[in-house]
Amino acid sequence: MTAAPPPGAARPGGRTARVREAVLRAAGDVLAEQGFEALDLAEIARVAGVGKTTVYRRWGTSGALAADLLDDMAQGSLARSRNGNVEQDLRDNARLVVRTLTDPRQGRLFKALIAASLCDEEAARALHRFYAVRIEEWAGCVADAVERGELPAGADARRVIAAVSAPLYYALLNTGEALDTAAADRAADGALAAARAGVL
């Protein structure tokens, strides 16, 4: 027996695409304003102006909807810095992360999506893909720095970029400490010190 194709796959154009766009926008709005716990598909349908049945048929659960939103967000790429200087590049990255996480809408949205990933396996995989993409975008800074001789040859570019974000997310999620420019610079400089010491 052949598995039935998921709804929306056979005729992805026109109406189907419009519905997906409206639903994802509504999901982003609701997640940012009310958090993952408030993500019920009936309200999404209402906000998006589409039928409740459609949302339940296409996405089924709030976790699957969050996963689709994450995959959609992973498409939009952010350009990285190219200062010709790792320290400045990493600080730019750290400040970008802080700006994102402290932005009222974006910060709440990211928290909600992480909550989704902790409640749903599919959302978790989508979140990991999302961060893989974001990290990859900035890994070039580290690769270039190794090229220029600013960092030891063995440095793992993705690990260094991850090390910049890690303390910022730890402050956001675990300790609740303030995220400001000083925290960003500490995160960048800490990752740099570890990379220079050959740890990463």
Add this chain to the structure above:
Amino acid sequence: MTAAPPPGAARPGGRTARVREAVLRAAGDVLAEQGFEALDLAEIARVAGVGKTTVYRRWGTSGALAADLLDDMAQGSLARSRNGNVEQDLRDNARLVVRTLTDPRQGRLFKALIAASLCDEEAARALHRFYAVRIEEWAGCVADAVERGELPAGADARRVIAAVSAPLYYALLNTGEALDTAAADRAADGALAAARAGVL
């Protein structure tokens, strides 16, 4: 007008204490086995063998129950290492975190509690208190190291301990990367390098 005292405050002994214990144990079991999204208070009551009404009256929401569980967990203290050597102490700490997060029950429980903190303000405050306690327990390692001259005088003990955990939680939550002994040692050594460089 005086605010009504919360139920359970006036007669905290005997039955009330037994109920709380049974409910918190049940909550921990359900969170570890099914995650925060499955935490409905009616099931908790069933598993704990207490009346559904009692759970709704005493805790009200799954977020408040998670918060109470976190405050309860913060009571049980874990002894820190005292190797007389920061590097070894920090590695011990990192390995302890990895062991906890990769333990089938504990790992799921922590994920569920972080999810709770992202869905409920009260649970968030409780989680931040919990990590403040855990970090404080290990901060002594860093203070002792400063005393011994192994780290610069300005090093912020709590920040160094937080820097050890941060990449491990980032791997757990954001990237989904494997948590093993090598990752633990990288986390400890990275924090150490940053501390030695005077960044933390």
Add this chain to the structure above:
DNA sequence: GTTTTAATGGAACTCTGGTCCCGATAAGAA
């Protein structure tokens, strides 16, 4: 022991998230 009343818990009830059915609409093929 006796008294007071805080706290528990069973049962009936409400309300709403999620499902199911089926006719209407429009994407894609010919």
Add this chain to the structure above:
DNA sequence: TTCTTATCGGGACCAGAGTTCCATTAAAAC
């Protein structure tokens, strides 16, 4: 353009989470 059928959406329906009411139990004070 016409035809086929994937996809949409309104409305009835259902299950179970959360509320309310009140009789029962037992903690704490005396």
